[in-house]
Amino acid sequence: MKKLRVGVLFGGKSGEHEVSLLSAASVLKAIDRDKYEVVPLGITKQGHWLTAGAAERLLDAGPADAPDAGEAANVEQSLPVTSLGAGLQPFGARSTGADDAADDASTLDVVLPVLHGTFGEDGTMQGLLELAGIPYAGSGVLGSAVGMDKDIMKRLFASAGLPIPRHVSVLRSEWQTRPDDALAKIQTALRYPLFVKPANGGSSVGISKAHDRAELETALTLAARFDRKLVVEEGVGGGADGTGKARELEVAILGNDAPEASVVGEIVPGKEFYDYEAKYLSAGSEAVIPAELSPEHSNAIRAMAIRAFQACDCSGLARVDFLMEGDRIVLNEINTLPGFTAISMYPKLWAASGLPYPALIDRLITLALERAEEKAITSYSL
Structure with a gap:
């Protein structure tokens, strides 16, 4: 049997470019090379697409030394975005014979987007992959866009009867x-x-x-x-003088039409709140998995996380974040492409739930293919 050809897509133009590189490095290290043929697909901060050696260079050297759009255009591993959109084959079709950079992308069986933020997590990349007809892990265009927009997200949460902050x-x-x-x-x-x-x-x-x-x-x-x-x-949990802190709780969701919830984890920030520095640059934050909660609170939070996932029409994966003050539980937000770094909560929560990192990647690939097969039965014309 041929190995599934898996594209791992990382980088991008967003402010979370560096986080994406860290996530991709972890995925590429953990993915089972005996089961999958892996094709790195990098996007520079200037928005130019790279495959093979140039993508590896982006990953290894980081954005400071990565080839920019002009330099990348002169290397054989460069791949303009238009080539990706026009060249990818529909699900189930595999081109043969060519072995250049464009073919690296056009013969992919599935894509793992390891992108965070705008132009990757917000539905734009998902739209491109939909037009290209290739399966991909994670939510579709709508779920991704909604999961990115905290204003629309909260409106859907409220419509579903979920508690949210004022x-x-x-x-x-x-x-x-x-x-x-x-x-x-x-x-x-x-x-x-x-x-x-x-x-x-x-x-x-x-x-x-x-x-x-x-x-x-x-x-x-x-x-x-x-x-x-x-x-x-x-703020939730600020108290009368504004100095108090709410507990920050997180749940990982995995699945398509029948999603499952991980155990509940807690982040104890090393700073006043869990900002960018506390997440990626500081060693002061602590993850407590599972969180110290009563069974009633844990079950309620996990159930709300699944409802939030469904309210936003998500699929594949998501991390759902909560704030807790006393017995009050408030849904904060959903993240449809959560971090996959070595210290990220999403893989840690599933590891604590009995699903180790390599098996989690396998499951995401399976869910992507299942979703593509389900969509293939949809008619788009009479």
């Missing part, structure tokens, strides 16, 4: 042209401390905690660098 959404144009109105809107609806986030983003990039008006103004300006829509949430 929040207000503000457009960047509103903040830039009518700042006093935007501040009044926020401060009338919410109380400090507040968390200010770009609506579309991940890995806590651009997220700040504000304890007063001055910090709120700074936080809005920072978040506006990363998206046109800003979400401001009332």
Whole structure:
């Protein structure tokens, strides 16, 4: 039997490019080479696509020394995005004979997107793979887009009857042209401390905690660098003086139409909250798996995580994050392409649930192929 040809797609133009490289390195190290023929597919920060040796160079050297778009165009391993979209074969079809860089991509059986943030996790890459007719792990266009947009995500959570923090959404144009109105809107609806986030983003990039008006103004300006829509949430567990902390709990979801939930884990941040530095650069944060919870609380959180996954029409995988204050449990957000680094919670949660890293990769590939087979029976014309 031929090995399945698996493309591992990483890098990208987002602010989470470096995190993607770390995730891809872990996946490429753990994937079973006896079962799969692995094709690295890298995307530089300039948006140029690389295969084979150039992709490995991107992974090994990092973005600082990676070939840029102009240099990559002169190496045989370069692959313009248009070639990927036009060259990939429909599911089940394998071209033969050619062995150049374009064929590296055009004969893939399945793609593992190890991309985080915009242009990878937000439905854009999923749309390209849909048009190319190739199976891929994770949520489709809708689930990916919804899972990326914290404003729309929260609307779906609310429609599903799931508890969410009090929040207000503000457009960047509103903040830039009518700042006093935007501040009044926020401060009338919410109380400090507040968390200010770009609506579309991940890995806590651009997220700040504000304890007063001055910090709120700074936080809005920072978040506006990363998206046109800003979400401001009332802190959970802040207490009357705003110094308290909510517990940060996470659940990993795996599956398509019948998703399963992992054990519940807890993050104890080394900083005031679990920001980008605490996630990837600091050794001060601690993961507690499983979290110290009553069976009732654990079961309730796992059930809500599955409901959140279904509310956003997700598939494949996701990590669902919660905040807990006393007995109050609040759904924070869903992440449809969670980190796969050595210290990432998603693989750790499944390992603690009895599914080790290599088996988790196998399961994601199987789910991608199952979803492609299910979609293949859909008619698109009379």
